[in-house]
Amino acid sequence: MIDADRLKILTNGAKYDVSCSSSGSGRRNAGGLGNAAPAGICHSFTPDGRCISLLKILLSNDCIYHCRYCVNRADSDIPRASATAEEICELTIAFYKRNYIEGLFLSSAVHVSPDRTMEEMVRAVKLLRTVYRFHGYIHLKGIPHADPALVREGAKYADRMSYNIELPSEKSLKLLAPQKTKQSLLLPMRELTAFRREGAERKKGHILPAGQTTQLIVGASPEPDGKILHLAQSLYDRVGLKRVYYSGYVPVVHDGLLPEKPAGALREHRLYQADWLLRFYGFTADELLSESENLAAEYDPKCAWALKNMHLFPVEINRCPAELLLRVPGIGMRGAKRILEARRYAVLRYEDLLRMRIVMKRAKHFITCDGKFFGAEKPARIRRSLVLQGAAENAEQLSLFSSPETALTSLTGEL
Amino acid sequence: MHFYLFDGTAQGFYTAAFLAYADEQAFLACENTQIGLNDMTMPVTNDKDKAERVLKKLREYDRAAEAEIDAVLRSHFSDRAQRAFLYLRLLVRRRGPVRRMHAEPAVEGALDAVRKVRGETHNMTGFLRFTETAGGVMYAPCSPDNDIIEYLFPHFKARFGAQPFVIHDLRREKACLYNGKDAALLPLGKTELVLSDDEETFKNLWRDYYAAVNIPERRRLRQMRGYMPVRYWKFLPEKQP
Numbered sequence: 272m273i274d275a276d277r278l279k280i281l282t283n284g285a286k287y288d289v290s291c292s293s294s295g296s297g298r299r300n301a302g303g304l305g306n307a308a309p310a311g312i313c314h315s316f317t318p319d320g321r322c323i324s325l326l327k328i329l330l331s332n333d334c335i336y337h338c339r340y341c342v343n344r345a346d347s348d349i350p351r352a353s354a355t356a357e358e359i360c361e362l363t364i365a366f367y368k369r370n371y372i373e374g375l376f377l378s379s380a381v382h383v384s385p386d387r388t389m390e391e392m393v394r395a396v397k398l399l400r401t402v403y404r405f406h407g408y409i410h411l412k413g414i415p416h417a418d419p420a421l422v423r424e425g426a427k428y429a430d431r432m433s434y435n436i437e438l439p440s441e442k443s444l445k446l447l448a449p450q451k452t453k454q455s456l457l458l459p460m461r462e463l464t465a466f467r468r469e470g471a472e473r474k475k476g477h478i479l480p481a482g483q484t485t486q487l488i489v490g491a492s493p494e495p496d497g498k499i500l501h502l503a504q505s506l507y508d509r510v511g512l513k514r515v516y517y518s519g520y521v522p523v524v525h526d527g528l529l530p531e532k533p534a535g536a537l538r539e540h541r542l543y544q545a546d547w548l549l550r551f552y553g554f555t556a557d558e559l560l561s562e563s564e565n566l567a568a569e570y571d572p573k574c575a576w577a578l579k580n581m582h583l584f585p586v587e588i589n590r591c592p593a594e595l596l597l598r599v600p601g602i603g604m605r606g607a608k609r610i611l612e613a614r615r616y617a618v619l620r621y622e623d624l625l626r627m628r629i630v631m632k633r634a635k636h637f638i639t640c641d642g643k644f645f646g647a648e649k650p651a652r653i654r655r656s657l658v659l660q661g662a663a664e665n666a667e668q669l670s671l672f673s674s675p676e677t678a679l680t681s682l683t684g685e686l
Numbered sequence: 687m688h689f690y691l692f693d694g695t696a697q698g699f700y701t702a703a704f705l706a707y708a709d710e711q712a713f714l715a716c717e718n719t720q721i722g723l724n725d726m727t728m729p730v731t732n733d734k735d736k737a738e739r740v741l742k743k744l745r746e747y748d749r750a751a752e753a754e755i756d757a758v759l760r761s762h763f764s765d766r767a768q769r770a771f772l773y774l775r776l777l778v779r780r781r782g783p784v785r786r787m788h789a790e791p792a793v794e795g796a797l798d799a800v801r802k803v804r805g806e807t808h809n810m811t812g813f814l815r816f817t818e819t820a821g822g823v824m825y826a827p828c829s830p831d832n833d834i835i836e837y838l839f840p841h842f843k844a845r846f847g848a849q850p851f852v853i854h855d856l857r858r859e860k861a862c863l864y865n866g867k868d869a870a871l872l873p874l875g876k877t878e879l880v881l882s883d884d885e886e887t888f889k890n891l892w893r894d895y896y897a898a899v900n901i902p903e904r905r906r907l908r909q910m911r912g913y914m915p916v917r918y919w920k921f922l923p924e925k926q927p
Contacts, residue, residue: 282898315914319903613788
């Protein structure tokens, strides 16, 4: 059985991988333990606000690579440890039986050689599926430069695989992760996509039912948000990835080539918001921003887009086509669906939208309800009411001596 | 208002719905409800035929609504029976599904409750924690806001295969028992457990894992509590010292 010390070391090395989702797979329990829930299940949340869905662990943290940003890099002065495939399987089963986790996220530092590492990881996953008869979720990390045959073997047993693209440009990759090349990351992704399609065509079981994801570090290198989002878009469109994760840089390693400051949670948040617009709302990266721009900090990307395109608004909520409805700030996927359904039965009014939980604080500036407009007339006022940070700055505890204007805002709630 | 007080069973609800159908002042509630001075109570005696007649119409007009009404009646809202009744009445009056009429207060009232119940069911599929007893049975205590252990059961049955397990709702003092083949729903009060030898070890490993996977540089306690409300913590080993 694995001991607490090694568990801590191996988890510490794995925790900077942000991917936590257990969604996308409908694997059934074929006699044994476990199945996968297509929507994914979060089992716990840590004080950093992230969810625990999978047992995220390294097979070994003893690395031969020198990626500058990584805690496990070869010249890092940290305790090293490894676990055997059997230990990993045993722990996964014990945790899964207690409903602590939804499955396993197996990763590893490059130990001895890429092939040796990948081989051991594939052995663990295969053991878990065949000997321990585990049918829960498995996310397997791909090791760059490993033999494609090994990668394909791993893909047969995993629900999802991922290669981390690490940095948004080849130049930064060369600088900060000298042993990894763009090709060593993109090529296996493409091969896995092809392998997956092949499996679907031959109907020989489902290969990687939850597809592939990747991750890149934001703020460790100078690329602007525009560059990152255009890259994400091409990964979705051309490589067929399910998700791109953005990891806001946290300075855990001190190195002359790395910035001293963290990227900030807001930048990461804005990137995720924009990513959702790409994947679900029918936006393209070009519409949101150019390659050299950054996302606005004060508005969310959808508001920022709408403010730049005020000539399209306001739209009439009772007639507006679905695609445009999705582009209204304050109306999300569910809100749009509800509006589309409800307006077949009745003409929707302002109160109806409130009851349907549309975020009218934002939406009211961009819509008319049965011909009536409830938003602000002047663009400057709209901007002011949409600024998110402004709300916190202007908020103030009232005293007897507060100015009458401030007192009024406390009555109307308007900031 | 006319209070139709029923015994809390599905049959009672549908009988009450039958009696109250044409009464615009009807308010359906379970028996131990506080009523006002000007209110009237209408007696409801369970009647199989009346309940069946309502159910037959309901199934004819909308096949998915029976499950929705079941969920509403399991919700924690004190006016759950009334919400279910208004939804049912609208559906029968319109002779067809109404779940897309979001602008209708009766629909949103009922579907809000459905969302609450199904949402908590989904959350509990993650937050439920099993402990291994010496006999090899996995035991999970919980006290959810809504009455959902019957909804949780199929999820774990599909997942655990032949593994026997118990899901125990401490608040409502009942439990789903499964021996690997057959299932039963029984009233169950306090229980004494004898844990297996490994239980403490794995519980501690899990606590170590939980502490290690956190990134201390990013503190977002509010977000954590938002996703995992504090009332669920008492059954989570990682949140117990």
